[in-house]
Amino acid sequence: MTTPPTPTNHQLRLRARPTALPGPEHFDTTEEPARPPEDGEALLETVYVSIDPAMRVWMNEDPGYVPPIEIGEIMRAGGLCRVLDSRIEGIAPGDLVATRPGWQSHPTLPADALQKIDPALGTVEDWVGPLGTTGLTAWFGIRDVGAIKSGETVLVSAASGAVGQMVGQIAKLEGCRVIGTAGTSEKCRILVDELGFDAAINYREAADLESAIAEHAPEGIDVFFDNVGGPLLDAALASLRMHGRAVICGRISQTAATELYGVQNLGLLIGKRARVEGFIVSDFADQFPEARATLSRHLREGAIKQHLHVVEGLDQAPSALAMLFEGGNTGKLVVRVSS
Amino acid sequence: MTTPPTPTNHQLRLRARPTALPGPEHFDTTEEPARPPEDGEALLETVYVSIDPAMRVWMNEDPGYVPPIEIGEIMRAGGLCRVLDSRIEGIAPGDLVATRPGWQSHPTLPADALQKIDPALGTVEDWVGPLGTTGLTAWFGIRDVGAIKSGETVLVSAASGAVGQMVGQIAKLEGCRVIGTAGTSEKCRILVDELGFDAAINYREAADLESAIAEHAPEGIDVFFDNVGGPLLDAALASLRMHGRAVICGRISQTAATELYGVQNLGLLIGKRARVEGFIVSDFADQFPEARATLSRHLREGAIKQHLHVVEGLDQAPSALAMLFEGGNTGKLVVRVSS
Numbered sequence: 001m002t003t004p005p006t007p008t009n010h011q012l013r014l015r016a017r018p019t020a021l022p023g024p025e026h027f028d029t030t031e032e033p034a035r036p037p038e039d040g041e042a043l044l045e046t047v048y049v050s051i052d053p054a055m056r057v058w059m060n061e062d063p064g065y066v067p068p069i070e071i072g073e074i075m076r077a078g079g080l081c082r083v084l085d086s087r088i089e090g091i092a093p094g095d096l097v098a099t100r101p102g103w104q105s106h107p108t109l110p111a112d113a114l115q116k117i118d119p120a121l122g123t124v125e126d127w128v129g130p131l132g133t134t135g136l137t138a139w140f141g142i143r144d145v146g147a148i149k150s151g152e153t154v155l156v157s158a159a160s161g162a163v164g165q166m167v168g169q170i171a172k173l174e175g176c177r178v179i180g181t182a183g184t185s186e187k188c189r190i191l192v193d194e195l196g197f198d199a200a201i202n203y204r205e206a207a208d209l210e211s212a213i214a215e216h217a218p219e220g221i222d223v224f225f226d227n228v229g230g231p232l233l234d235a236a237l238a239s240l241r242m243h244g245r246a247v248i249c250g251r252i253s254q255t256a257a258t259e260l261y262g263v264q265n266l267g268l269l270i271g272k273r274a275r276v277e278g279f280i281v282s283d284f285a286d287q288f289p290e291a292r293a294t295l296s297r298h299l300r301e302g303a304i305k306q307h308l309h310v311v312e313g314l315d316q317a318p319s320a321l322a323m324l325f326e327g328g329n330t331g332k333l334v335v336r337v338s339s
Numbered sequence: 340m341t342t343p344p345t346p347t348n349h350q351l352r353l354r355a356r357p358t359a360l361p362g363p364e365h366f367d368t369t370e371e372p373a374r375p376p377e378d379g380e381a382l383l384e385t386v387y388v389s390i391d392p393a394m395r396v397w398m399n400e401d402p403g404y405v406p407p408i409e410i411g412e413i414m415r416a417g418g419l420c421r422v423l424d425s426r427i428e429g430i431a432p433g434d435l436v437a438t439r440p441g442w443q444s445h446p447t448l449p450a451d452a453l454q455k456i457d458p459a460l461g462t463v464e465d466w467v468g469p470l471g472t473t474g475l476t477a478w479f480g481i482r483d484v485g486a487i488k489s490g491e492t493v494l495v496s497a498a499s500g501a502v503g504q505m506v507g508q509i510a511k512l513e514g515c516r517v518i519g520t521a522g523t524s525e526k527c528r529i530l531v532d533e534l535g536f537d538a539a540i541n542y543r544e545a546a547d548l549e550s551a552i553a554e555h556a557p558e559g560i561d562v563f564f565d566n567v568g569g570p571l572l573d574a575a576l577a578s579l580r581m582h583g584r585a586v587i588c589g590r591i592s593q594t595a596a597t598e599l600y601g602v603q604n605l606g607l608l609i610g611k612r613a614r615v616e617g618f619i620v621s622d623f624a625d626q627f628p629e630a631r632a633t634l635s636r637h638l639r640e641g642a643i644k645q646h647l648h649v650v651e652g653l654d655q656a657p658s659a660l661a662m663l664f665e666g667g668n669t670g671k672l673v674v675r676v677s678s
Contacts, residue, residue, distance in 0.1 A: 064607070064610050065610035248606070248609055251605075251606045251609075260603040261601065262602055262603050263603075263605055264600070264601050264602075266587060266602055266615060266617075267593060269587050269617030270587055270588070270590075270619065271403050271404035271617070272617060274616070275616035276608065276614060276615040277613070277614035278610070278614070279609070280609065
């Protein structure tokens with residue numbers, strides 16, 4: 001085995017916990033020589049890091065169901081890496097792995113943190129989105145938790161985002177009518193023109209969210225897939241049909257909020273015989289391979305597309321995270337760390 | 340068939356819609372001769388009218404999923420009546436029927452509004468509670484919607500009320516640990532000493548609802564059966580265990596409120612993989628006979644008891660309705676119209 005030259009590992013570490021929006025001021029830049037792998041480890045080059053709403057939660061002192069990122073620790077983040085050097089059986093230089101590299105250019109990680117990806121199923125970009133956590137979240141969230149049936153009407157919030165765009169396209173494949181919400185007219189255009197949504201609502205321009213939903217779904221919605229929370233959730237609950245379902249996947253409007261919005265329409269669940277349900281995609285891990293195979297086929301056939309928003313350079317990751325909470329991204333947001 | 344003397348029908352009619360709590364000022368008293376039954380009708384004597392939270396909703400101009408009670412109309416109410424005169428085949432004077440007599444002493448009602456009750460299954464008092472809508476609501480709500488399993492921990496709000504007391508006892512029979520909330524120490528005593536609850540929380544005396552729940556359920560609750568809504572729902576959502584379920588049966592704290600409480604903890608459903616679900620008992624109508632037979636057996640065997648709060652006289656019905664929203668009743672609240 002040849003030993004490659006030791007690269008410099010550029011890192012971004014948590015400097016301070018944000019109280020509201022995260023930004024560059026909450027991170028320190030450090031660098032150190034990449035650590036050569038020991039037995040059972042691999043030295044990686046980070047290709048993409050994913051920018052996800054949950055990352056803001058991990059920055060809190062008590063994130064809830066996962067440990068916090070400690071001050072001084074490298075920012076936690078999922079991503080895709082190329083193997084530079086490996087002392088793991090079955091993983092060789094040049095292989096691509098899905099892992100949680102964090103915000104660093106050259107992590108050295110143990111075997112159990114790495115998942116070798118199959119290039120036959122899709123490109124690196126496919127793996128960062130539709131074949132990765134966001135695609136699987138959409139798949140199990142709308143199919144298993146939302147329990148969509150052909151002919152039903154589905155409303156998706158943050159519909160041009162990573163999960164939302166997949167939810168809408170999967171629901172279309174299942175025979176649903178799909179309406180998306182987004183925050184700009186350009187995002188709404190992409191939803192309808194490029195991603196095949198039946199309608200899109202620009203929530204920033206809607207005078208009244210309930211009326212805006214009713215305009216596109218006069219008989220109400222059967223399933224609301226929510227990535228946003230807040231007033232939109234209230235409007236969607238009011239718009240649910242009998243036996244409707246609201247799937248709570250995320251709540252980006254509340255994640256960085258200093259004051260939480262109070263949902264007033266839960267009482268409507270009674271007369272509507274409706275439910276609100278949360279989920280975590282890892283509970284479906286045993287079904288990932290099968291879902292990935294199906295998603296891969298849809299990608300190859302063009303039935304599912306990804307709208308990716310790429311920010312260049314690890315040093316731009318903090319701004320990218322801020323952008324996510326301001327709705328500045330159009331599509332699944334990633335930072336390209338190396339090409 | 341002998342024709343009995345025509346009794347006077349005392350009535351209470353809606354005078355004005357309340358904005359908050361209902362009270363005597365919202366009703367007018369009228370009387371007129373009872374109407375002799377035509378073919379397919381029966382003249383009834385009201386024995387009990389039930390006082391239920393939904394009645395306040397029916398007084399609104401737009402109650403949602405049922406028509407409103409119009410101004411001048413006899414107040415709508417469920418109850419139990421004795422047949423005085425009948426021109427319905429299979430229904431004879433002396434029979435007891437469950438119906439919606441409204442607030443009147445001597446209604447004349449058509450056959451399809453009457454359900455003849457089987458005295459073999461229970462007393463008139465059993466039929467007004469455990470064998471009536473409230474008992475069935477508890478049965479299907481906690482078993483089918485709540486999907487309780489033996490060994491789970493259940494929290495019930497308004498636990499000494501009509502539905503709550505049944506929910507707790509049914510959950511105990513299913514092998515659950517049951518905690519109830521109520522608003523006085525006497526109600527809490529009844530829950531534990533008379534109705535077999537494992538613990539009771541006086542929510543008016545709890546400095547912090549979450550801590551009060553944690554004290555009795557240190558590992559959290561699996562199912563919350565909610566009749567109350569408001570801050571208690573938020574505290575219960577925070578106390579839910581993984582895969583927890585909140586069954587929304589009622590929300591008496593919000594029914595007569597001028598300003599709705601906003602629930603802030605829905606985001607916790609994600610990490611907890613939990614759900615909030617509403618239901619209407621009539622959806623389970625095809626299973627009522629079987630449930631009633633089982634409830635009747637439990638009543639006979641003393642495994643389920645009813646704590647009934649009887650207010651005497653139809654003229655007291657408006658005060659009784661007000662009492663319900665102030666938590667003044669201890670147990671299932673009924674007005675005895677005739678003995």
